[in-house]
Amino acid sequence: MGICVYARKTDENDEHVIYVCGNSPERLDTTFRIDKSVLENGLADSQSRIAVRDIVTILNTDHKGYWIAILGKIFRYYQEYNTFPDKISKES
Numbered sequence: 001m002g003i004c005v006y007a008r009k010t011d012e013n014d015e016h017v018i019y020v021c022g023n024s025p026e027r028l029d030t031t032f033r034i035d036k037s038v039l040e041n042g043l044a045d046s047q048s049r050i051a052v053r054d055i056v057t058i059l060n061t062d063h064k065g066y067w068i069a070i071l072g073k074i075f076r077y078y079q080e081y082n083t084f085p086d087k088i089s090k091e092s
Contacts, residue, residue: 005069031059
């Protein structure tokens with residue numbers, strides 16, 4: 001069984017980035033925030049063991065696990081381009 005996850009950036013400032021994600025572009029029902037400084041600290045030190053829960057905060061109580069599936073792709077995009085994608089998707 002495959003999964004498709006879509007995410008769209010809704011807000012960004014010097015401290016954090018906020019995304020909504022879900023299983024279709026029309027149904028983005030999970031909202032999460034990425035803490036930029038914690039992420040940067042983790043990426044700067046390849047030996048660091050920063051937990052995802054310290055980087056990501058789920059902002060709605062009715063979330064599903066879609067954010068877990070797309071998070072790695074967002075991080076890799078950020079590492080490669082030094083910016084957060086406006087839209088991103090993953091199929092597996």
